[in-house]
Amino acid sequence: MAAAAVCVLPLLLQLPSPLGLLIGGSAVAVAxxxxxxxxxxxxxxxxxxxxxxxxxxxxxxHFGRDTGCAILAAMLAMKPAETRGVRDARSLLGFALFAPFATFLLDQGPLSLLLGLAGVALALMALLRLTDIESGIRDATTTRARFGSVGRLVLLGLPLALAAFWLFPRLATPLWGVPERTLARTGLSDEMSPGDWIDLMADDTPALRVRFFGTTPPTSQMYWRGPVLSDFDGRTWARSRRSTGLPPAAVTRAKVLWDYQVEIEPTERRQMVALELPVEAPGDSRLGHDHELFSPRPLSSLTRWRMQSSPPETFEADLAGPLQQATLALPAGSNPRTRALAARWRSDADDDQAIVRRAMQWIRSDFAYTLSTPLAGRHAADEFLFDQQEGFCEHFSSAFVILMRAAGIPARVVTGYVGGYRNPIGDYWLVRRSDAHAWAEVWLDGRGWVRVDPTAAVAPERIYDTLDDRRPGADSLFGRMLGGDASRLFNATDWLRQSWNQLVLGFDAERQSRLLRPLGIERLDGVRLGLLFGLAAVSALLWMAWLSRRAERQRDPVLRAWHTLERRYRRLGLGRNPDEPAMTWAQRVADAGPGPADDLLRLSRRFSNWRYAGRDDHSARASRQLILSLRRHRPSPPHAASPGNGEHR
Structure with missing residues (x-):
C-alpha cells in the first residue's frame, strides 16, 4: 500500500489542488x-x-490529458478495496507503476522525476518481497538486500537508457501530439476584464526565464509584450479579429538592439511573449499585425527561443480607417461621466499629447494602487475614475483607454509581463506569472502607437501593495522562517530548475546534432546518430550481459577460487565429477601425473577443512591465505588422462 501511495504521489501533486485532495482522501478512506x-x-x-x-x-x-491522469489516479485510489492476497497486491503495484509515467504528461521537472524514481524503487522492492512470500520464504531477504537488488537492476539498464537519451535520433517536430489540458494554467489570455487577474497576481510560479547576450535593458524598459486587446463590449477587452491575417505593421526602430534567449514555461496556448518590439519571428513562430508572437502549436512543454528586440521610434504611423475606427469604438450609453470629462478636456485642448499628459497627472495626484478592489459594475470606468480611484493595472489600463477613446484618441490595451528578477547565481532574469501587467497604447500623429503605462504614474506613497512585499520567496514557508528573506534559497532552487531545463528538457534535435562539436564534428546527421546509437546500444547490452553473468557467479571468494582451480584441470581432461569429493578428485589427479599433484592434495585437504570443519578455519586471515594458494596453483600436463574422468563440473 505504501509503495503504491508513493507512486501516485507525484501525479496527485500535478493535479489541481481540489482534485488531488479529493483523490488522495478517497484513497486513504478506502484503504x-x-x-x-x-x-x-x-x-x-x-x-x-x-x-x-x-x-x-x-x-x-471536458476530457484532456489532465482529466485522463486524474481518472487513472482515481482508479488506483479504488484498487485497495479489492486487494485480498498476493496476486491482488502484485496487480496493485503493477498498475501503480503507470502513475509516475503519467506524471510526465503534466510536468517534467526534477521533483517529479525524483518522486517518480522513489515510487518505482519502492514498488520494485515490494514486488521482490511479494515473490518471497509467494515462495513461502517469509524472511529470505532484508530490506537492505532488496534495495541493493533494485539498485543493481537500475545500474543494469542505466547505460542503455543514457544511450537512448543522448544518441537516439530525435525529430525536429513530433509525429503526434497529446491532448491539451482541460483545466488551463493561469496566465495571459485573449480577454481581460478588470478584476479578473486576482488569481494570476497571486501566482508566484515562473512564466519565463530570460538570458541577455550583450546589453541588458533597464527594468523600466522590460515590457514583455503579449496579447493586444482592441475590442471592448463594456465589460471585457478582447483581441480584435480585424487584424488577423494582416502583415506586421510598419516600424521604424531605434538603434538599440537587445539580443536574448527566452525560456517560456508551458501555458497550453499559442501566445508567446517578447520584449517590445520583436525584430522578427523566431524559428517557426508567427509575428502578428500588432507585433504579437504566436507559436505554431500550443506551448504544452518548455520551449526556448532566441530573439532580438528594439524599441520603436514610430509604430504604424499610418493607421488604416477600419483599424482606427475599431480603436475608437465604445459601447453606446456606457460610462457617461467619463465621456463628459473627455469632452471637456477635448474642448480645452486640441493636442492629443496634452490630453494624455493631463490624464497621467490626474492619476499621479489622486489615484492609489491596491489589489483589494470591489467587482466592477456596469460603468466600470466611471466607478474607477470618480468613485474608487484605487485598483491595479487592469483597472488603470482599461479606464485610461476608455477615457482616451472618449476624447477621440485611438487607444488599446496591451497585456503581458513587466520587469523581472535577476538571479545572481545563474545570471538570468526570472519573470513570474504574478508579474503580469496591463498597459495602454495610444496612437499619436507622426509617431503611431506609443506605450503609456498609467499604473506606473501612481505616486510612490500611494502604492499600498509594494513590490518588496512580493519579492521571490518572501511569502513562502521558508521565507517566513527566515524573517521574510529567503532570496538565497530561492535563487539556488530556481537556478537548479533552470539548469535542469537547459540540460534535460532543452535537449532537442538541434542540440543533439551539435553534440560532438567539442570533438571537432560540427554536425551529426540522422545516419551518424543512428550508427552511434547502435554502437552505444550494443556496448550497453554487452555491459548488461557481463553484469548478469557476474551476478550469477559464486559470491563466496573461497568457493570462487576453488571453482577456478577446477576449470584449470578440466582443460587438461582432469575435471572433477559433480558427485566427486574434493580429496577423491585430488587423489585421482595425483595418480594421473607427477608434479604439483602433491600440492593439489594439500590444497584439497585445506579446502575440505575450511568447507566442512570447525569455524576456526573461517577466519579472515585463513580464508585469504587459502584464496591466495588456490589462485597461485597451476597444473602440469598429465602423462595420461584416466578414463571416465569428468568433463564438466
Missing amino acids: ALSWRKPLHALVRLLLTLTLLAAVIALSGS
Whole structure:
C-alpha cells in the first residue's frame, strides 16, 4: 500500500489542488475501510462511480490529458478495496507503476522525476518481497538486500537508457501530439476584464526565464509584450479579429538592439511573449499585425527561443480607417461621466499629447494602487475614475483607454509581463506569472502607437501593495522562517530548475546534432546518430550481459577460487565429477601425473577443512591465505588422462 501511495504521489501533486485532495482522501478512506476485509462489490461500484463523477465535474465535463491522469489516479485510489492476497497486491503495484509515467504528461521537472524514481524503487522492492512470500520464504531477504537488488537492476539498464537519451535520433517536430489540458494554467489570455487577474497576481510560479547576450535593458524598459486587446463590449477587452491575417505593421526602430534567449514555461496556448518590439519571428513562430508572437502549436512543454528586440521610434504611423475606427469604438450609453470629462478636456485642448499628459497627472495626484478592489459594475470606468480611484493595472489600463477613446484618441490595451528578477547565481532574469501587467497604447500623429503605462504614474506613497512585499520567496514557508528573506534559497532552487531545463528538457534535435562539436564534428546527421546509437546500444547490452553473468557467479571468494582451480584441470581432461569429493578428485589427479599433484592434495585437504570443519578455519586471515594458494596453483600436463574422468563440473 505504501509503495503504491508513493507512486501516485507525484501525479496527485500535478493535479489541481481540489482534485488531488479529493483523490488522495478517497484513497486513504478506502484503504482504511478495506483493511480487515474487502468491501462489498456493490459498495465498491458506488464509490468508484461517485469518484469518477466528481473528477469529471471538477474537470468541467471536458476530457484532456489532465482529466485522463486524474481518472487513472482515481482508479488506483479504488484498487485497495479489492486487494485480498498476493496476486491482488502484485496487480496493485503493477498498475501503480503507470502513475509516475503519467506524471510526465503534466510536468517534467526534477521533483517529479525524483518522486517518480522513489515510487518505482519502492514498488520494485515490494514486488521482490511479494515473490518471497509467494515462495513461502517469509524472511529470505532484508530490506537492505532488496534495495541493493533494485539498485543493481537500475545500474543494469542505466547505460542503455543514457544511450537512448543522448544518441537516439530525435525529430525536429513530433509525429503526434497529446491532448491539451482541460483545466488551463493561469496566465495571459485573449480577454481581460478588470478584476479578473486576482488569481494570476497571486501566482508566484515562473512564466519565463530570460538570458541577455550583450546589453541588458533597464527594468523600466522590460515590457514583455503579449496579447493586444482592441475590442471592448463594456465589460471585457478582447483581441480584435480585424487584424488577423494582416502583415506586421510598419516600424521604424531605434538603434538599440537587445539580443536574448527566452525560456517560456508551458501555458497550453499559442501566445508567446517578447520584449517590445520583436525584430522578427523566431524559428517557426508567427509575428502578428500588432507585433504579437504566436507559436505554431500550443506551448504544452518548455520551449526556448532566441530573439532580438528594439524599441520603436514610430509604430504604424499610418493607421488604416477600419483599424482606427475599431480603436475608437465604445459601447453606446456606457460610462457617461467619463465621456463628459473627455469632452471637456477635448474642448480645452486640441493636442492629443496634452490630453494624455493631463490624464497621467490626474492619476499621479489622486489615484492609489491596491489589489483589494470591489467587482466592477456596469460603468466600470466611471466607478474607477470618480468613485474608487484605487485598483491595479487592469483597472488603470482599461479606464485610461476608455477615457482616451472618449476624447477621440485611438487607444488599446496591451497585456503581458513587466520587469523581472535577476538571479545572481545563474545570471538570468526570472519573470513570474504574478508579474503580469496591463498597459495602454495610444496612437499619436507622426509617431503611431506609443506605450503609456498609467499604473506606473501612481505616486510612490500611494502604492499600498509594494513590490518588496512580493519579492521571490518572501511569502513562502521558508521565507517566513527566515524573517521574510529567503532570496538565497530561492535563487539556488530556481537556478537548479533552470539548469535542469537547459540540460534535460532543452535537449532537442538541434542540440543533439551539435553534440560532438567539442570533438571537432560540427554536425551529426540522422545516419551518424543512428550508427552511434547502435554502437552505444550494443556496448550497453554487452555491459548488461557481463553484469548478469557476474551476478550469477559464486559470491563466496573461497568457493570462487576453488571453482577456478577446477576449470584449470578440466582443460587438461582432469575435471572433477559433480558427485566427486574434493580429496577423491585430488587423489585421482595425483595418480594421473607427477608434479604439483602433491600440492593439489594439500590444497584439497585445506579446502575440505575450511568447507566442512570447525569455524576456526573461517577466519579472515585463513580464508585469504587459502584464496591466495588456490589462485597461485597451476597444473602440469598429465602423462595420461584416466578414463571416465569428468568433463564438466
